[in-house]
Amino acid sequence: MIALLKNAECYCPHYSGPKDILIAEDKIESIDPVGRWENCPFLDRIIDCDGLKAFPGLIDQHVHIVGGGGEQGFASRIGDIAADDIFLSGVTTLVGLLGFDSCTKDPANLFAKARSLQETGLTAYLYSGSYAFPMASLTQSILRDLILVDEVIGVGEVAIADHRSSQPSVSELAELASAVHAGGMIGGKAGVVHIHLGEGKRGLGLLRDVLDQTDLPMEMFVPTHVNRQRELFTQAMEYCKVGGNIDLTAGETHGIPVPDAVETLVNSGMDLSRVTVSSDSNGSIPTGGVGKIQELFDDIRGCILEKGIRPETAFRFVTENVAKILKLYPRKGTLRAGADADIAVLDCGYHLRKLFCRGRQTVEDGHVVRSEE
Numbered sequence: 001m002i003a004l005l006k007n008a009e010c011y012c013p014h015y016s017g018p019k020d021i022l023i024a025e026d027k028i029e030s031i032d033p034v035g036r037w038e039n040c041p042f043l044d045r046i047i048d049c050d051g052l053k054a055f056p057g058l059i060d061q062h063v064h065i066v067g068g069g070g071e072q073g074f075a076s077r078i079g080d081i082a083a084d085d086i087f088l089s090g091v092t093t094l095v096g097l098l099g100f101d102s103c104t105k106d107p108a109n110l111f112a113k114a115r116s117l118q119e120t121g122l123t124a125y126l127y128s129g130s131y132a133f134p135m136a137s138l139t140q141s142i143l144r145d146l147i148l149v150d151e152v153i154g155v156g157e158v159a160i161a162d163h164r165s166s167q168p169s170v171s172e173l174a175e176l177a178s179a180v181h182a183g184g185m186i187g188g189k190a191g192v193v194h195i196h197l198g199e200g201k202r203g204l205g206l207l208r209d210v211l212d213q214t215d216l217p218m219e220m221f222v223p224t225h226v227n228r229q230r231e232l233f234t235q236a237m238e239y240c241k242v243g244g245n246i247d248l249t250a251g252e253t254h255g256i257p258v259p260d261a262v263e264t265l266v267n268s269g270m271d272l273s274r275v276t277v278s279s280d281s282n283g284s285i286p287t288g289g290v291g292k293i294q295e296l297f298d299d300i301r302g303c304i305l306e307k308g309i310r311p312e313t314a315f316r317f318v319t320e321n322v323a324k325i326l327k328l329y330p331r332k333g334t335l336r337a338g339a340d341a342d343i344a345v346l347d348c349g350y351h352l353r354k355l356f357c358r359g360r361q362t363v364e365d366g367h368v369v370r371s372e373e
């Protein structure tokens with residue numbers, strides 16, 4: 001299938017003006033001045049994007065695809081996420097992970113769900129492990145998971161500063177991270193340790209100790225939920241200023257909502273390339289209920305509409321920055337020739353109108369569509 005998205009205002013995510021985007025199968029073939037392919041006889045489809053904006057599809061690095069929860073007993077377990085909910089949130093790439101419960105939910109379950117999502121056109125990766133030590137894995141070894149299983153790009157969410165964590169020591173966390181680092185190197189992957197921060201006293205303290213006492217690279221760690229408390233957020237800003245990645249959680253209402261946190265970060269003048277936002281969706285939320293993946297899109301939209309953050313800045317946190325940290329860039333996280341055709345098309349009110357996942361259209365006019373493949 002050769003398709004042309006005609007006259008879309010392109011954010012790659014940097015602003016590049018009105019363009020025609022030529023899609024060949026699952027890739028972006030080229031991005032050209034409007035009208036270049038007007039009379040091309042090879043086009044199977046022309047999609048008019050007049051008045052619409054094209055962004056890279058969102059990348060969500062924290063999704064409980066087989067459901068989180070379980071903290072309040074069996075009835076609080078949450079089920080699998082639906083592909084349609086992912087599409088409607090503009091997400092085209094995600095990382096699935098286990099949470100607190102790694103007994104009744106396991107990595108094999110997670111792997112099967114990721115594979116099923118891939119069949120819909122989505123790109124799904126995995127973190128091995130869960131909250132607790134010893135880490136759950138597919139092959140009885142985190143190192144082997146990273147080397148042998150294509151989808152595994154790190155471990156997570158490893159809990160620290162939380163009464164529900166295994167209370168790991170510096171050496172336990174360092175030993176885990178060294179296996180992830182080695183596995184990432186041999187497997188040609190990012191090798192990320194995605195760290196859940198709870199409301200515990202020390203915040204990022206344990207992670208800082210690991211970095212101080214070992215030679216592990218700072219860029220392999222992604223601490224998340226850093227906007228859950230003001231003190232933690234302040235600590236996280238300092239951590240980011242000295243070279244660390246930080247990940248904000250969408251849908252936060254008790255701590256600092258993402259639009260407020262992003263406004264503070266932008267106004268600080270600091271380098272924002274290591275800042276990301278993820279949804280923590282399909283897990284339980286402290287106030288009860290299930291976290292919605294849509295909150296990721298809504299918070300980015302809120303940054304633009306409520307805080308006046310430029311769209312090219314707001315979208316970096318869920319596209320380019322994530323792709324670079326997860327070493328998926330430039331195949332993911334950008335609109336450019338050769339990248340996967342993961343494209344979110346929005347109207348002037350920043351509502352999702354169309355979505356393409358590896359060239360396959362999954363949303364049209366704000367509704368899920370099933371295209372032939």
Ligand code: ZN
Pocket residue numbers: 157196197225280
């Ligand atoms: Zn978490």
